[in-house]
Structures are given as C-alpha cells and as structure tokens.
Amino acid sequence: MKKQVSVFGLHVRAVLPRLLSAALGLLAVELILTGVCMIRGTAITLAGSDLEHALQYPFRAGILALQVLLASCFGSNSRYGYTLRRLRVSERCVFLWSCACSALCYAVLWCVQIMASVGAAFWNASSARYSAGPQGVFVDFYRSGFLHGLFPLADGYVWTRNALFVLALGCVTAYMQLGMRRKGSRSWLVCMGLTLLLVLCLPVQYGAGRSTGIFHAIAALLVGLAFLGFGLTQTHSGKDGLADEVD
Amino acid sequence: MLELKNLCKRYGQTQALDNVQLSVGPGEIVGLFGENGAGKTTLMKCILQLILYDAGGITLDGKLITRQNIGRFSFATCEHSFFPALTAKAHRDFYEEHFETFLGRRFEGLMDFFQLPMDKPIRSFSTGQKNQFEVIMALSQGADYILMDEPFAGNDIFNREDFYKVLLGILEPHETVILSTHLIEEVPGFIGRAVLLHHGKIVGDTQTAELDEQGKTLMDYVKETYSYQSDRVSRALTELTGKEDEDA
Numbered sequence: 001m002k003k004q005v006s007v008f009g010l011h012v013r014a015v016l017p018r019l020l021s022a023a024l025g026l027l028a029v030e031l032i033l034t035g036v037c038m039i040r041g042t043a044i045t046l047a048g049s050d051l052e053h054a055l056q057y058p059f060r061a062g063i064l065a066l067q068v069l070l071a072s073c074f075g076s077n078s079r080y081g082y083t084l085r086r087l088r089v090s091e092r093c094v095f096l097w098s099c100a101c102s103a104l105c106y107a108v109l110w111c112v113q114i115m116a117s118v119g120a121a122f123w124n125a126s127s128a129r130y131s132a133g134p135q136g137v138f139v140d141f142y143r144s145g146f147l148h149g150l151f152p153l154a155d156g157y158v159w160t161r162n163a164l165f166v167l168a169l170g171c172v173t174a175y176m177q178l179g180m181r182r183k184g185s186r187s188w189l190v191c192m193g194l195t196l197l198l199v200l201c202l203p204v205q206y207g208a209g210r211s212t213g214i215f216h217a218i219a220a221l222l223v224g225l226a227f228l229g230f231g232l233t234q235t236h237s238g239k240d241g242l243a244d245e246v247d
Numbered sequence: 248m249l250e251l252k253n254l255c256k257r258y259g260q261t262q263a264l265d266n267v268q269l270s271v272g273p274g275e276i277v278g279l280f281g282e283n284g285a286g287k288t289t290l291m292k293c294i295l296q297l298i299l300y301d302a303g304g305i306t307l308d309g310k311l312i313t314r315q316n317i318g319r320f321s322f323a324t325c326e327h328s329f330f331p332a333l334t335a336k337a338h339r340d341f342y343e344e345h346f347e348t349f350l351g352r353r354f355e356g357l358m359d360f361f362q363l364p365m366d367k368p369i370r371s372f373s374t375g376q377k378n379q380f381e382v383i384m385a386l387s388q389g390a391d392y393i394l395m396d397e398p399f400a401g402n403d404i405f406n407r408e409d410f411y412k413v414l415l416g417i418l419e420p421h422e423t424v425i426l427s428t429h430l431i432e433e434v435p436g437f438i439g440r441a442v443l444l445h446h447g448k449i450v451g452d453t454q455t456a457e458l459d460e461q462g463k464t465l466m467d468y469v470k471e472t473y474s475y476q477s478d479r480v481s482r483a484l485t486e487l488t489g490k491e492d493e494d495a
Contacts, residue, residue: 003345014333073332075333076331079328088314
C-alpha cells in the first residue's frame, strides 16, 4: 500500500504547482473582470448579467487550461514511463492513480470557482443600490443557469452530474498523460474536443436537473468510462511480467 | 546471472535482434558496441521488458523477468527516464519508497561530486547535468544490473572521464554494468568485456584482458571484427574528386 500511496504522491507533487497556477490565474482573471463589471454598474440579479459572463467564461477556459497543464505535469523530453515500468506497482495502477489525482484537481478548481462566485455575488449584493441581500445571493444560485450548474444547492441530480463531470475529466486527462508518456499519441484533439463539449454543458437551469442534468450525467459517464477503458486496455496489468509495445 | 537465449526481435522488415545468445554474470562490466541500428538499444529494452521480443527468452538467475524482479535492473538512457518537472529531492524520495535497495549515501555523494542542485526541477538542468542525473539515479537505485544506453551523449570529455573513474571507484563487486556506447577509445580501462553487435547478431565477445595478452587494443579488435577497410576514405575521396588523396 505504501508504494501505491507513493505513486499517488508522485502525481500530487507534479500537479500541485500547476493546479495552484491554474487556480490563482482563474481567480486573478475573475477578480479583474468582476471589478470591471462592478465599475460599469451592479446588477440586481446575476442571472443574465455581465457579471455572470465574467465568471462563466474564465471558468470554462480554466478547465481547459488545467487539462493541458495536468496532461504535461511530469514534463516533456523524457521517457519517464521507463521508470514507471520498473516499479512493483503496475502501469494500470499508475493510470488509475493518475485518474484519481486529476479528478481531485478538477474538484479543487470547481471549489475555487464556487468560492469566487459566492464572493462575487456577495460583492455585487453589497454594492448594489437595490439588493435583496444574502437572500438574493441564495436566489442567484437558482436563477442563474451557470451558478446553479456550478453549485446546485439542494438539486441532487445536478450534484450527481457534477461529480460525474469531474470524474470524466479526470479519466480524459489521465489518458492524455498516458499519451504523453507513450509519445506519438494523437488523441489530444479528441480529448480536448470532448472536454470542450462537457464544459459547454456546464449551465443547467433550476428544474431541469431531472431532464438535462441526467442527460449530461449519462454523457459524462460514457466519456469517463470510454477513456477509463482505453487507458486500462492500453496499460499493462503486471500479472505476467510481459511488456506492452511502447516503441 | 542474466541469460539471453535465442533472442529475436523484428521491426517490420528489419531484423533488429537475430538469435542473440548472451550470459552476463555478477560483477562484470560489459561494453556493448555496434554501429547505429546494430540492435544495442533494442537489446537493452528487451532485457528491461520495455518492448516485446518475438522469440527466445531472457532470465535472471533462472527466472523470467517480471514485476517481482524488474527492480534488480536500473536503466540510464540518453532519452532520459527521470521526471523533468520534479526535483532531485523528489526523485530520491520516490526511489527510496519503491526500491528497498536504494543507496542514499551514494546518491548524496554523487550529487555533491557533480554539484547538482537538489531543489531545482530537473528540466532546468543543462544537457550535461541531465545526463549526470540520469546516471546517478541508475547507480543509486541499488540494482544488481545497471544498463546504460549512450548515457554520456552530450557530456564533455572531462565529464566522461570523471564518470568512468567514479564508477570504477564506487561499484560493489556484485554490481554488473552493461554499457552501450560509441566512444570505444574511452572505455578500455573501464570495461572488462566487449560484446560486438552487427545487424542484430553478436559478432564478437571477448574479455579485455585477453586482448591485452594478445597485444591488441579494443579498437583493433572492433576494426578487425567488423572487417573495417581503412583505405575506404581515400578510395571514396578519389572517386568523388577524381584525384588521389595526398594524405592517403
């Protein structure tokens, strides 16, 4: 188990600086955009306002940026896969740890975005001449499709969808890492295209959780399972000691 | 004892390894020589199970190489196998957790000797430093069989000489080194055995002590084995320029 934890630790060490830079970059961009929006005028409600857009688009871009950063987290110009394949831990386990670590990174970025959105909503509420106060912020998370999709409060369907989104993103990113390790993989465009589709599906209106949310959840589940399957079949279980063809 | 029996590997139409038979015992320092494409790298990757071979077998002390005994091998390659984004310290911690035999003192000593920083990501190192670090990791893993594939490509002559000296000084009697290199003139004092590959076949295998007894240099032996025609340059120049090469 110690060796398994160590592989996870290796991933954490590699992704931490990249996750930090993605999160801080996202916060900085959103702070600037929120400030600009506030100068131009506060909104009574965030739904459909400039402030909602100022939060929504950087987050989508942030997810894509984080994906690129995570996929190349160990660096390029090295065959570090040779080292991973000399471990007692199988390459398949390494892939699974990579899925878990990447999913965790997306979950952290998601939490950062929730905090940024709540902060921006409170800032807007406290600055607006006519404001419903904290209760208005609460209502914003039901009225705005983006904010509801991000932080669905009591909407269990959307929470499930979000969890599956994060897991699917983790699997896609781990597969991209595997491609980096193996070199010559041309799957990046497909991976990023699918991620873009998931990211475009982020907003979900209150009340649509049971229909749209479930549809999104199934899509995320299929994407996640597909890439998990690709990764598991392309990595070696380590049971018989034979190698995969890497060159 | 590492044993390769009738090892065959083909890449499409190219026979990379052709019935290779080789035994390497504990404590040997073997130089693996051959022209580009002779099969040196393929041979090493087959031993390390990094690529599948088509026929034959490889055993370590009579056992197939599996995840259970793969840790008895370490590998230093000119392609590099470290994690560029991680620091030397992170590498040490990771190796310590995965290889019970990891030689911490050797690692620290070599890092000090080559004055490599512990807290900088390896990607920030120069090419020479990256090569040094690659070899340091291979030597510090505590492996019984240390495989090196052109590990000094890009290092200057002084650096390489330092390495040969350090290697001879630190290797334990049970540690085996298989070194693939084109730098034949530099290694006679370091290796104890020379294995020559040509078109995937072993065409020469000798102890350097035997060469000394015969009064031959390693280079003489290599040229002799490959039937090197020393006048081919002057002949080619004559054909190309239409006049006799004055130096020939």
